[in-house]
Amino acid sequence: MGLSPVLPAEAYGTRGRPGLSRGMLALITVLQKVENLTDRAAADRxxxxMDWKYALPLEADxxxxxxxxxxxxxxxxxAHGLEEKRWICCWPRWPGKG
Structure with a gap:
């Protein structure tokens, strides 16, 4: 299962150029919280x-x-009351697996 199904479409913008998947955005916010980074610092990371590029996964360039x-x-x-759902991507999916 990919990360995109973690959050419903309401958590994702509908205008402008195609952006990052909502699953990737959720994972970025998790990494940001773990490293205690500002938005600007997380975007720079x-x-x-390279560690973030590997984890997300993004191309080197x-x-x-x-x-x-x-x-x-x-x-x-x-706005859609989904604050807890964005953390699902880092919780173990099976009991007793970690």
Missing amino acids: AKFG DPGFDHTVLSEFRARVA
């Missing part, structure tokens, strides 16, 4: 950090994204 995408994503998640 996704752009320049991926141009990154604007840091405001993260606050917009969190606002959409909160």
